[in-house]
Amino acid sequence: MGVDQNPAAVGELFETVTVLMMRHVPAPDGLSLTAAATLGSLQRRGPRRITELATAQGVTQPSMTQLLRRLEDAGLVGRVPDPTDGRVVLIELTEAGDRTLRNRWSTRLARLDTLLATLSDEERAVLERAAEAALPVAQKLVHTLAARD
Known part of the structure; x- marks a missing residue:
């Protein structure tokens, strides 16, 4: 989903x-x-x-x-x-x-x-990959909202 x-x-x-x-x-x-x-x-x-x-x-x-x-x-x-x-x-x-x-x-x-x-090495790697993928998107949301203020 x-x-x-x-x-x-x-x-x-x-x-x-x-x-x-x-x-x-x-x-x-x-x-x-x-x-x-x-x-x-x-x-x-x-x-x-x-x-x-x-x-x-x-x-x-x-x-x-x-x-x-x-x-x-x-x-x-x-x-x-x-x-x-x-x-x-x-x-x-x-x-x-x-x-x-x-x-x-x-x-x-x-x-x-x-x-x-x-955490295990594998768990840390999962978090690192997730952060690398999610950070630019989350920053875009923050910038979008900041531009509205």
């Missing part, structure tokens, strides 16, 4: 991978998922307006403002003037924020590597 006939299989795969990464391979930095996603967005896309960040994360502007205040107090983001409109402030990732994201990723990869070591 193809994906078009059984979208629940794709949903279950995504749910299982999410649970695995969020619950069983957590990052030790104490960042919430929204905080980490916001920092990641700034890392990938550069400085953004608060309203853009709030929309991208699906939170209200006041909630994003509070989150950014905490991230700024932690030295992970900073405020800079918009070069095209001096009345607007943009949020940018600081060097400390970039380091935090890089450390988060390397820590999670090390934990995942330990977990994958519990």
